Amino acid sequence: MSSTSHADTAAAAQDGATAPVPRRRRGVRRLSLRDRIVVAVLLGIPLLLDLAFVWFPAIGTALLSFTKWNGVGSLHTQTCKPNVPSILNNGCWYGVQNYHQAATIYPEFWPAVRHNLIWLAVFVVIATPLGMLFAVLIDRGIRGSRMYQSILFLPVMLSLALVGIIWEFMYSQNYGLINTVIGHTSDSNAIDWLGNPHLNLWSVLVEATWRQSGYVMVLYLAGLKAVDPTLREAATVDGANAWQTFWRVVFPVMKPINIVVMVVTVIESLRAFDLVYITNKGINGLELLSVLVTSNIVGETQRVGFGSALGVVLLVISLVPISVFLYQTFRREEAS
Amino acid sequence: MLRGVAGAAGLAAVSGGLLTACSSDSDSSDKKSGGSSSTGSVAGSTVTFGSNYSDPAAKTAFAALTTAATASSQVKVTVNTVDHNTFQDNITSYLQGTPDDLFTWFAGYRMQYFAAQGLAQPLDDVWEKIGGNFGPAAKKLSTGLDGHQYLVPLYNYPWVVFYNKSEFAKHHYTVPTTWDEYIALAKQMKTDGLIPLAFADKDGWPALGTFDILNMRINGYDYHMQLMTHKIPWTDAGVATVFQHWAELLPYAQSGANGRIWQDAAKTLESKQAGMMFQGTNQVAAQYVTDKANLDDLDFFTFPTVNPKWGQDYMDAPTDGFMLSKKAKNTDAAKAILEYIGSGPAEAEYLKTDQWDVGLANGLQVPTYNAIQKKSVTEIGKCKAVAQFMDRDSDPAMAKAMISILQKFIDDPSTGNIASLQKSAEQQAKAIYTS
Numbered sequence: 001m002s003s004t005s006h007a008d009t010a011a012a013a014q015d016g017a018t019a020p021v022p023r024r025r026r027g028v029r030r031l032s033l034r035d036r037i038v039v040a041v042l043l044g045i046p047l048l049l050d051l052a053f054v055w056f057p058a059i060g061t062a063l064l065s066f067t068k069w070n071g072v073g074s075l076h077t078q079t080c081k082p083n084v085p086s087i088l089n090n091g092c093w094y095g096v097q098n099y100h101q102a103a104t105i106y107p108e109f110w111p112a113v114r115h116n117l118i119w120l121a122v123f124v125v126i127a128t129p130l131g132m133l134f135a136v137l138i139d140r141g142i143r144g145s146r147m148y149q150s151i152l153f154l155p156v157m158l159s160l161a162l163v164g165i166i167w168e169f170m171y172s173q174n175y176g177l178i179n180t181v182i183g184h185t186s187d188s189n190a191i192d193w194l195g196n197p198h199l200n201l202w203s204v205l206v207e208a209t210w211r212q213s214g215y216v217m218v219l220y221l222a223g224l225k226a227v228d229p230t231l232r233e234a235a236t237v238d239g240a241n242a243w244q245t246f247w248r249v250v251f252p253v254m255k256p257i258n259i260v261v262m263v264v265t266v267i268e269s270l271r272a273f274d275l276v277y278i279t280n281k282g283i284n285g286l287e288l289l290s291v292l293v294t295s296n297i298v299g300e301t302q303r304v305g306f307g308s309a310l311g312v313v314l315l316v317i318s319l320v321p322i323s324v325f326l327y328q329t330f331r332r333e334e335a336s
Numbered sequence: 337m338l339r340g341v342a343g344a345a346g347l348a349a350v351s352g353g354l355l356t357a358c359s360s361d362s363d364s365s366d367k368k369s370g371g372s373s374s375t376g377s378v379a380g381s382t383v384t385f386g387s388n389y390s391d392p393a394a395k396t397a398f399a400a401l402t403t404a405a406t407a408s409s410q411v412k413v414t415v416n417t418v419d420h421n422t423f424q425d426n427i428t429s430y431l432q433g434t435p436d437d438l439f440t441w442f443a444g445y446r447m448q449y450f451a452a453q454g455l456a457q458p459l460d461d462v463w464e465k466i467g468g469n470f471g472p473a474a475k476k477l478s479t480g481l482d483g484h485q486y487l488v489p490l491y492n493y494p495w496v497v498f499y500n501k502s503e504f505a506k507h508h509y510t511v512p513t514t515w516d517e518y519i520a521l522a523k524q525m526k527t528d529g530l531i532p533l534a535f536a537d538k539d540g541w542p543a544l545g546t547f548d549i550l551n552m553r554i555n556g557y558d559y560h561m562q563l564m565t566h567k568i569p570w571t572d573a574g575v576a577t578v579f580q581h582w583a584e585l586l587p588y589a590q591s592g593a594n595g596r597i598w599q600d601a602a603k604t605l606e607s608k609q610a611g612m613m614f615q616g617t618n619q620v621a622a623q624y625v626t627d628k629a630n631l632d633d634l635d636f637f638t639f640p641t642v643n644p645k646w647g648q649d650y651m652d653a654p655t656d657g658f659m660l661s662k663k664a665k666n667t668d669a670a671k672a673i674l675e676y677i678g679s680g681p682a683e684a685e686y687l688k689t690d691q692w693d694v695g696l697a698n699g700l701q702v703p704t705y706n707a708i709q710k711k712s713v714t715e716i717g718k719c720k721a722v723a724q725f726m727d728r729d730s731d732p733a734m735a736k737a738m739i740s741i742l743q744k745f746i747d748d749p750s751t752g753n754i755a756s757l758q759k760s761a762e763q764q765a766k767a768i769y770t771s
Contacts, residue, residue, distance in 0.1 A: 071428045072453045083770050086731070087452060105763035108740065173592050174600055188591070195538060195595020197747060280538055284594050284743040298425050301449065301732045303768075 058315065065308035068094040070301055098309035109310070112287040115201060116317070119208070119288070120269040127209040128265055131216025136246065138217070139224040153218060155211040164278030167207045168194070197285025204275050204286060212268060216261055223257030224250070259325070266321040270314070289314040378669035379410035385673075386416050386436035386661075388423035393622075397689040401490075401677065404685040409672040431455040437664040438673065443477040443655035444724030445565065446732065447487050450659075451480035457660040458484035462671050466678030469697045473722065477655050488678045489657035490686060491693035492722070493618040494712050495545045496636040496651070503530075503608050504635075511637045513648075515553075515581070518640040522588035525611040532588035534610035536601035537746060540739035542615060543593070544726040545652055547742060549614070550578045552650040553642040557721045560650075564730040566769040570761035576754060581642065583749035594743050599623055614639065616654070621692035621708050631691070634708060638715050651715070653722040655696065737764040 031039065068080050069091045080092040102109045134152055138145045155163060170177045171193035178193065179185045193203045227250050235245040251258075273290040276282045282291030289310060296307030389398040395417060402413040416436055423430075423440075431439075431450065441447055450456055459478075463485040467475065470489070478487040504511075507528055512518040522532035537543040551560045555574040562568045563575065590601060590610060602623040604610040613620060617636070624631045638648050658677060664670050676682050683695030684702045687709075694712045695702060702709070716722060727735035741757050 072432065072455065086769055087449070090453075101767050105760070105767060107760050107764075171595075172600065173595055174604065190592055192592030192595040195592050197594070197743075200595070280594075281540065283540055283740045284747075295736065296733075299732065299736070300424050300427050300446070302428055303733055 061308045061311050061315075064305055065098055065312045066094055066096065067305045068092055068097070069304045071304050094305055098306045099313075101306065102309055102313070108283075108287045108292055111285075112289045112292050113313075113317075115286070115288050116270065116272070118201065119205065119272050120266065122205045122209065123212055123265045123269045124262075127212040128216050128261060130209065131213040131261075132220050134213060134217040135220030135224060139221060149217075149221070152214045154214070156214040156218065158211070160208075160211065160274035161278050163207055163211055164204075164275045167203075168279070171203055194279055195284070200279070200285045204279055207275055208272065212265075215264070215268075219257060219261050219264065220254070223254040226257075227253050259328070263321075263325055270318050270321075289317070378666075378672050380412070381666055381669045382412040382414055383438060383666050383669045383673055384414045384416060384436035386418065386423070386430070386439040388418055388420045388440050390417055390419045390423075393625075393689060397686050400688060401682060401686040402673075404682060405673050405676045408676045408682075409669075411669040411672050413673060431661055431663075435661040435663055437666050437670040438658055438660055441487065441657065441659045442724070442728050443487055443489060443657055444728035445730060446724075446728045447478075447657075447659065448481045449731070451484075451486040452482070455662050456480075456486050457662055457664065457667065458486055459488060459660060459671070459674060460484050462488065462674045462678065465675050469679055471696075471698055474655070474696045477722075477724070478657065487657040487659050488674045489655050489696045490677065490683060491690070491695050492653045492655040492716065493616050493693045494636075494638075494651055494653045494716050495549060495614065495616045495725075496638050496712075496715065498605060498613045498615070498620045498634060498636045499611060500605065500608055500630075500633050501635045502633050503611060509611075512640045513637075514640050515642045519584065519588075522585070522612075526588060530608075531590050531604060531610040532612060533585070533590060534601040534605045534613035535589040535593040536596035536598040537593045537743060538595055538597045540743065541725075541727060541735075542598050542619075543742040543746065544735065544738060545616070546582065546614060547578065547738070548652050548723055548726055549639045550581050550642070551575075552652075552723060553639060553646060553648075554578055554581060555643075556646045557650045557723065560723060561729065564726065564734075566730075566734070566765045570765055571758050575758055575761075579745060579749070579754040579758075580751075582745070583751075583754070586746065586749050593746055603627070616652070617692045617708055617712055618654075625691050631706065631708070636708070636711065638718075648718070649720040651719055651722055652725050653716050653719070654725045654728055655722075656693075731768055733768045734765055737761065737768070 067075060068086070068089060069075055070086070073091055075091040076093075078092050080089050080094050080097070134148075138149050138152075142148075158166070168176075171179075173179060173190040173192055173195070174185050176193070179190055182191075184191050192199065194200045231249050231253060232245060235249045240248065271290060272288055273282075273294070276286040276288055276291055277294070280286055282288055282295065293307050293311045293314060296303045296310065385402065387395075387398055389395050398415065398417075402415055405411070406413055418426075427441075427450070432455065441450070447456075451458075458480070463475070463478070466488065474489050475485065478485045478489055480486045499509075503509075507524075509521060509524070510517075512521045525532040535542075548560065551563065551574075554577055555563075559568060559574060563570070563572070568574070590596070590604065593601075598615060598619055601610070601613060602615075602620050605613045605620070606624065606627060606629040621631065621634060623629075624634050638651060641647050658674060660667065660670050660674065678697075680695070680697040680700045683697050683700055684704075687693065687695055687702050688704050691704075691706055692708065694705070694709050694716070700713075705713075723729055726738060730738075738761065741761050745754065745757055
């Protein structure tokens with residue numbers, strides 16, 4: 001070890017004799033070489049993976065979002081020439097043009113943002129309370145609760161792509177179950193569940209809620225099982241009814257689960273993709289940001305720069321709930 | 337770099353003899369080609385073939401084609417079949433990575449786009465030998481922006497108006513040849529309790545075909561092609577006329593098209609709930625075969641005349657074919673395979689198990705052709721030019737934009753909406769083609 005590091009440590013020790021920092025440092029220095037190698041490997045591998053699979057793509061996407069590139073050939077640093085056919089204007093520096101185009105002339109952008117927010121709202125306002133209701137009912141041990149539990153959990157075990165296909169049989173205009181049962185299959189009165197842009201988002205949200213509420217139910221069931229039964233007994237002794245017991249005693253105790261459910265809900269609604277993609281590739285009333293990213297980046301001719309810009313927008317939107325969650329968590333840790 | 341490729345191709349074409357050797361196994365070629373030995377001929381070497389012929393029927397037909405190609409050229413063919421959509425979505429990275437020697441692809445701008453970026457090899461020397469098998473239209477479809485050939489075509493199929501013969505006989509309908517007759521027939525069908533036009537656009541692309549045919553009937557082929565490559569703005573009055581005609585037609589089309597897959601629309605035609613359906617034989621006739629419906633009852637007519645100036649001179653007849661990837665390992669043997677595929681017998685071999693597409697070779701004799709296929713050959717032959725379909729004639733990013741614009745038009749075909757959709761199309765075309 002060099003002399004400077006000794007000096008640093010000494011200085012630090014003098015500066016903050018009461019602070020916990022030097023003590024922690026002394027702890028590190030007590031580690032043997034082998035320990036240090038183990039620590040370096042155990043921390044280094046996840047760090048490398050993190051850099052390679054999270055930070056590199058994220059920063060790469062952000063950089064690509066300022067270029068115009070169709071995925072063929074290499075990128076260069078020249079500025080894109082205006083009024084030149086795009087095939088000759090490839091891999092150039094495009095500035096904020098991609099963002100500008102997305103916000104101004106790309107007709108799918110604002111509907112997609114709105115649909116993402118509606119998706120989030122439906123999950124928060126309908127799917128989550130529904131899942132909680134199922135969990136509470138099953139937890140009370142009603143007759144056949146195991147059967148109900150299995151039925152409600154079944155959709156969670158299916159991939160969303162499969163859920164989409166199952167519901168197509170329900171929603172199909174001329175051959176679907178719903179229209180057949182209500183007698184609306186002829187050309188004049190058929191209800192176009194998946195094609196009408198005013199209707200199809202809600203149709204798909206029913207599919208999504210069908211699955212999401214089962215997921216939330218399982219999380220809450222786990223939470224309810226973890227609630228100390230003596231709390232309920234105490235509440236009963238104090239004369240609380242079932243409603244009061246749940247909202248005043250059980251629900252606050254489940255705070256960690258509530259936070260998990262909230263995070264899951266936000267993540268699930270932001271990464272919504274499979275259902276609308278299976279339904280109609282996310283066009284005509286089912287636009288979502290994730291779909292727009294995909295449809296621009298995956299395909300025969302790729303607008304990699306433009307798709308990346310949309311990806312960055314999605315990232316920024318995702319950062320909001322994540323930051324709130326992290327802020328809450330760290331504040332709680334500091335307080336304790 | 338492009339010029340380099342073109343130059344190399346020119347040299348190869350001039351020195352001809354070198355490559356002529358590749359097709360026969362008697363001579364030897366000194367051209368270096370990774371897969372085959374430098375001294376021997378191409379016979380006995382192996383060529384890999386990336387195929388998107390993933391449907392069972394097409395896969396069987398393709399297997400028959402490659403087997404025949406092997407028998408003819410003594411070159412072994414390894415086929416890597418990939419699901420149709422996956423193949424298309426991955427094509428850019430596929431061609432830049434480690435592609436197969438040969439791959440299945442489409443004619444038109446779609447081929448030119450990849451050729452222009454140096455992802456395919458010119459096939460001028462192949463065309464020198466197979467050129468006599470094809471007419472000028474087929475050659476034009478196989479030619480890239482730089483004037484070299486990049487594709488060997490296999491088959492095409494027309495986009496036409498289908499109907500059931502029995503249904504027309506029962507109601508004494510006659511085949512319409514003009515726009516007014518077409519509208520009158522649709523009106524009559526509606527009174528008779530039929531859905532005049534089976535229509536579906538959930539997948540987005542079927543409506544592109546309706547736009548294509550209306551544009552070619554109203555504004556002609558050259559206008560259509562210029563619009564597709566954005567030499568004419570989408571705000572042009574001609575485009576508005578196309579939408580106005582379409583709006584006139586929409587009340588007779590099956591409602592709720594945006595929520596229906598075309599297979600379901602074809603079923604309404606099969607079950608005689610619908611009177612007519614405008615789509616490709618590759619879809620409608622193929623669906624009749626799949627459903628084991630009465631294919632003999634199915635017939636079609638070409639889309640009626642709208643503007644007498646153009647008559648019925650043009651139609652969409654998308655062509656599928658094969659290209660040689662830039663990174664091919666066994667170029668000589670791959671070209672030998674292509675030379676066989678570009679022949680009449682090869683097309684006939686493929687079409688044995690295909691009851692909807694038709695071959696492109698001159699004077700092709702296919703004993704297995706049914707009535708639909710025979711009529712397809714005649715009708716395509718009558719055309720002065722054939723377009724390839726919007727997503728093949730334009731930048732696919734633009735076709736994608738048009739998919740959502742046409743769906744919005746189908747939802748609301750009012751004049752005000754047409755104007756705003758045209759404006760939106762033009763803004764996106766500017767961003768995609770020029771900026």
